[in-house]
Amino acid sequence: MAQFVATIRVRPKAEVRDPQGESVAGALRALGFEVADVRTGKEIVVRFSASDEGAARDAARTMGDQLLANPVIEDYEVSLGGPAGTPAR
């Protein structure tokens, strides 16, 4: 088994309102920036082991589908790093 690092970025779907993003946009405007809009999300970094890169990518997608994102309201993307020490792809 090799070590991998998956970075899963979860964000609200384009058609779902993001009140947190709207609030941040207002705060950035208060700082003087001409901000059109802001979308917030979260980044989840998972260190785990898998037999090879394909299995690691499959596992990361399964994590996203089953728990890390709610497909009703969120999209997510995975970038995979590793085996440990090699750059993210």
Next chain:
Amino acid sequence: MTVAILLYPGTWSERDFAHAFSLLGIEHEIVWHADADLRRFDAAVIPGGFSYGDHLRAGAIAKLSPATRELQRAAAEGMPILGSCNGFQILCEAGLLPGALVRNTHLEFRCDWVRMRVESEDTPFTAGLGGEILRMPIAHGEGNWVADPETLARVESAGQVVVRYVDERGAATPEANPNGSTANIAGIRNEAGNVLGLMPHPERCVEDLLGGTDGRKMLAGLGATESARLLRI
């Protein structure tokens, strides 16, 4: 009739439900989620709270409990299931109800009283209450129900909107909506009608001391279900 009141780590309203059912003379038992065997119960309640600290998303981790499989089986067999507040969020995360609950549009945690109109009598909890305006407390930061346009249209046309936030005159205005929920939706049911999720807390308005008694009308429905069953026998 014995009602299972599911307890997850972080649930905070299970004793309120137990108290409410005691007042109504309905047998009940608080059941730890991981041990939940619903076969010996006639109905189930998922109370409010912050299961697993609301980490990741409200209800996201609770849906992985063994209780979810039990709830899915019991729901398919027609068991009355009520989820309030975090219980509603768990039912949506577990796929037992459509849509999802996201952050209130104003970003505030709202602890208040709301009015809602009963728009579907096709649940064990609202039979005979059609058109009534109920007054109940809310306490949540993520009660804004959302769904894609197709799901919303289906839920509306199938009469699955059970309660909708309204003002004292019965109008579903933006001012009467405490969290920005789509179409002022406060609670929905599944297609069969035995599963109801809503953000307000019926268990917290069951005696005058608490400021209202409308919760009794909804929870007493479980006793009525039992009566109907006995009459059929």
